[in-house]
Each structure stands twice: as structure tokens, then as C-alpha cells.
Amino acid sequence: MTAAGILYILVYFVVLFAITKPLGLFMAHVFEGERTFLHPLLRPLERLIYRLAGIHEGAEQRWTQYTASVLAFSLVSFLFVYVIQRLQGFLPLNPMGFSTHHAPANATPMTPDLAFNTAISFMTNTNWQAYGGETTLSYFVQMTALTVQNFVSAAAGIAVAIALIRGFARKQAKSIGNFWVDLTRATLYVLLPLCFVFALFLCARGVPQTLKAYVQAHTLQGPTQTIAVGPVASQEAIKMLGTNGGGFFNTNSAHPFENPTPDTNFFEMLAILAISSGLTYTFGNMVGDTRQGWALFAAMLIMAVAGAFICYRAEAGGNPILAKLGVETTATRNQPGGNMEGKEVRFGIASSALWATATTDASNGSVNSMHDSYTPIGGLVPMFNLQTDEVIFGGVGSGLYGMLLYAIVGVFIAGLMVGRTPEYLGKKIQQKEVKMAMVAVIATAFSILAFTGISSVARFKKNGYWNPPGAATANLANSGPHGFSEILYTYTSQTEDNGSAFAGIDVNTPWYNLTGSLAMLLGRFLFIIPSLAIAGALAEKKKVPVTSGTLPTHGALFVGLLIATVIVVGALTFFPALALGPIVEYYLMHSGKLFASLMRSAAA
């Protein structure tokens, strides 16, 4: 670890803290329907959208209606993305001719199961990449299918979080807001303006933004190099801010055209957690006690900082097997040292490890280094972050409603210990709320562990339809415990709607595409529906007055309780699986044990 690296991580969290209040306050104003500095410009457009879509701005929805709107919108989103992808060969803005006879030799065909997986992936804000962008998708698909979903799936996540906040804030109310209005406001006032500025900054620093075909270069030593370009900056901005994470290119934010410099790296990484962090303040503001928001922020921050330093330390330590061969794995003044396999020189160890931590704290899933090549403990941190259900800041919206579910479980456990009906923010937490929160937590664990278990043993006919390589473990790039980690990470990432990968595994087969899609749907909607049900139930309740027996939920005690709940629920559920993967690998690596390579794969 270097002083510059440690400073980098600390500055990052200080800046994140500094933007939390202004951004959070702005979002509170937007969702309460108050006037902001953007209203003169955007209010007429907002009204026009309601008129064209036939929506009554003032009409409030019960939780069931709100949920039905989310589900209907998600279904339509899925259909749009699926159809646009399947038709890309007939659509414009396809200079490389994907899905036509002129497609480049290295192009990946857009099969029905790949289109299905990608459509589910973007609709659920996962952005799992079973595809390699520059070898599969036309500019038209990147813009009108993927960029659009980056916006609206993020906006839908924010909307659900706002609805749950209203559940806490309102008293004896039947309704929790209007999904269409929340969706429109999140897109129009929050995401679009931020992305617009951010995209211009990224382009100024080197991210391409063009509709022209790939460039042919005659390299200095002779051979031709085909350089993929495209409308990258506009997608990159929302990919980061909306915690989407699906790259324009195969290697995502490690690609120099997505992330060309250390400063773009810093701001892209800040964008990962910015809105989720801001929403903790929005929460505090809307429930009328900002200390409640800061308590959630504190719990998230403590876990994020701890994860970042554990990961950084492991990666800076490097690979002992390489060190024995005479490779310098200690940082010096003019080389980064550490475990540089799958990392870029301009980022080095600290900002790669911090990114890996931040992207899995959130449901972002973008990468600026390859998690598959991380040291065992370095790779354990992102996997553990995902398995906490991504509540350490988390996805835009989903992080907050996930953390609020944990808060409900936490106060319930505390209530059991003292034999008192638990309360949170003046609302009695009763059977229904706890049941709903537990449905969400158990469903994700079930999805991760069941699919990982099945894929570890499933056998298919070689060259058959379901999985051409044969057994589901034949798709791995690494054998031994690291191979198991690849499968575990695959289903963890998709269930948690993250989208990052231990990318050596070849997941573009019907088996992985379809089971992965199912995992993404379970992870998204078995969190959203219980959250909205809780919102509806809470909104109807009265506020109970604070007494001397009330557990204060804004102090250090509650922060500790919340962290313990997240870690205990995560650790107890996944410890056996983690022991079989990264933990056993750690000991084997230090004893110098090597495992045969299974196949050479380059998907991200």
C-alpha cells in the first residue's frame, strides 16, 4: 500500500460525503414536487410528457397500483429491448453491419437467448454482459435500447425508494405516490441534467462520441488495427450515474475509451455511489429527521471503507507465486507492484481495488479491472459486498430500500431481545413488515445458492442446445476453487442485479443466459414487491409517540446493530460457499498450488 493510494481512497469518501447533502436535498425537493432551479427549463417538458402519456399528475396510487405500474413498465421495457436487439440487422446506425451479411468476422450472433438475457439484464438495472459490446451491438441498439434502459431502470429504482420513504413519512394514508410521476421526475430532473454535463466532461477528456464506423489505423510496426468507436460518452455517463454498469465495450470501464484518465476514473467512481449516497439524505429529509438518514449513511460508509482497505491491502500484496519468479510485487516510486494481472497501469492498485469495492457496494457492476484475476481475498470483498444484497450505498434506489429492509429486520431483532414491539421512525414494525423483509432476504440467498449448486453439478449433452461445452463447469476459465468462485460470482452478480463478473466463465449459452435471467428477475422483483408492500402497510399506520423504551435509530448503537444485521445475515448464509471458493483458494495460493487452465475466454 502506498501513501498516494491511501490518500486516494480517503479523498474519495470525503468527496462522497460532501456531495451527499446537496444532492439529497435537491432530490427531496424534486420528489416533493417543489420548485428547483431547473424548473423554468424542465417543467414545461414534464407537463408535456404527462399530457402525451395520459397521466394525471395529481392522482395518487395505492401500493398495489404502484406495484402494477412498475411491473407493467418493466414488461414493456423488456419487450422494447428484446425486439430492438433482434431487429438490429434491419435498423439504421449499424455501420459495422452486425446481424447482417457484412458483419465482421469476430462478431457474436444475436441469438434469441442472448437477446433475452440482455433485455432482462437492462430492464432489471443489472447490466450483466453476456455480450461483448463492440462485437455484437449496433449503435442504434446501444442508444435506443441500452442507454434508454440505463435511464429508466435507474429511475424506476429511485421511484420505488421514494415510495418506501413516503410509507415511513405518511400517517394513516392510503397512497404512496404516483409511479409515473416519480419515474418522470427522476429521469428529467435528476438523471438527465447530471448525465448531460458528465458526458461532455468525459468526451473532453477523451471518451469518443461519434456515429461513424470503426477506424482503420496503420500501426507503427505495420499491421492494421481496427479501432472500435461509437457514441460512448453519452452512454458512459448514465451507465455510471444510474448504477447500471453495462459497458459500451467488452471490457467496460477498463477500456481506455470508456475511462481514459485517472480523473475520469475518479469521477466515474464517484458517480457510482453519488445518487445512492444522496438518497440517504433525501430519506432523512422526507421523514423529517435528517439524523435518521445520516445513521444509514454512517453504516454504509463504515462498511464501504472497511471493504476498500481490505481489498486494497490484498491486491497490493500481489501474487506470491509470481513474486517467486523474480517479479517486483512491491510498489516503488515508478511502478505500481501488486497484483497487476487484469489491471490498467493508469489506475494501478488503489483505484482498481476501490472501484471493485464501490461497484459491488452499489448495484453498478461496471469494472475498471478484472475481478476474476484478483487475489482470493481481493476477490472475496466484491463477492461479499454483493451477498449483503448491495445495501452498502447500493444501487440507485435499490440500495436505500434494501437497507431499509435490513433496518426493519434489525429493529425486529432488537425488539426480540428486550421483549418489546419494535418501532422504526414511529411506526410499529409488525408481522407483515418483518415477513416481507425476510422474503426479500431469503429469496436472493435461495437464488444464489440453488443456481450455483445446480451449475456446479449439471451435465448437458456436448454440442447440444442447452450448453454446447457440455457440463456447466466446462464453461469455466479456471479450475479448482477459483472455478467454483466463477460460478458463485455469476449467480450472485445476477441475483443482486449487479452485472460485474468473474468474467472468465463463458456465460453466453442458453443454460447460463436463461438461468441468469431468472436470477435477475427474482433479485429485482422479490425486492421491489415486498418493499412496496411494506410501504403500503406503513403508510396506513399511525405514528406512535417516542417513549423512554423506544430504541433510538439515529445513534451509534443503531448503526452498530444495522451493520451487525447486514454482516450476520450475509455471512451466515454464504459462509459455506465462500469457504469452498476464495477462502480455500487463499491457503492454496500461499502454498504455491496451481490449477490447470480450462479454456481461454475473453468476455467481460
Next chain:
Amino acid sequence: MRYLGPAFRMMLLMTFLTGFVYPGVVTALCQIFFPRQANGSLVKWDGHVVGSGLIGQNFTGLQYFHARPSAAGNGYDASNSGASNYGPTNQHLIDRAKASIAQFRKENPDYHGPIPADLVTASASGLDPDISPASALAQASRVATARGVSVGQIRELVDENTKGRILGFLGEPRVNVLLLNLDLDRRFDRHQ
């Protein structure tokens, strides 16, 4: 179902706004204000495009500085970015590193120090344009011999091409291999 109507209309409007208007306006503004960056930061030499200043390319000649191992396509394929995805205990990782180390030692007999980690590991994108200053300096003697110039002149050129950390802590010190090699060709005789 009465929710599908608004969903469909909303999706159309959002597609128009965030799928056409937003990327369209950004494209127009970027092409006007940042045309070089927007088109891929292309580098020209002798009137034709030799690459992008942000994208690495393969160098094998002794008179050029070499970049990192690449897993993009068959090596530095900028239409097919990719990483090795080798885990730390993968036999291939160690075999590849051994081969890289042996070749490096053979090509740079004057260098006796430890091998910088970045020089024998594949980058995340397979297109890493940079190497660490240590990796460049380790090759200086070879390049000087191949070009028939002094090591001091080559090291000076490496120093000129070295970028430090922004504000002292952002990123890592690095040298862009393509730009460094272009400078070599500009400054010194291209052939051995």
C-alpha cells in the same frame, strides 16, 4: 390491462428523449467542441492514422519500447477488447509469465533488476496504452543499442514522456508506449 397503456406511451416518450435527443445533442456538441476526442483521439504520422493516443498497440521490434501482454483478440485487437481472466492460481498465468520473463531477460541482457509487475501481466482491457516508468527504463538500454544512440538520450526521452499522478495522488506514474515510440522515430533513426 389498464397499466400497459401508460407504460407503452411512457416508454415511447422516454426512448425518444433519452435514446435519441440526449445522445444526439451530446454527439453534436462533442463533435463541435471536442472533435479530436470525440473521434477517438487519433494520432497521425506521415499523413496517415497510426493509431489512437489512448489505445495500446503491439511492438516487437528491438528498436521500440514494448507494451504489456494483451489478451484482446490475438493481441491489441481494438475491435475486441479482453482480459485473460486468469485467476492467481491458474497454471497458464504462471506459464505465460515465465515465458514473458525469459523473453524479457533475453532481449534486455543489460538489465539485472527485478521485473516490474506490469510488464509481465496482461491488462484489463488488453489495450492498455501505458507501461510504468520502471518498465520503460528497464528497456532503455536495448532500445539505445538498437538505435545506435546513448542510453542517456533514451532515458531522457522516457522522462519527457512520463506522466505523474494528477494532484499528487490520482492515478499512477505512466508512459504512453505509442507516443514514446513515435517520439523515438521522430528524434532518432527509425532503422537498426
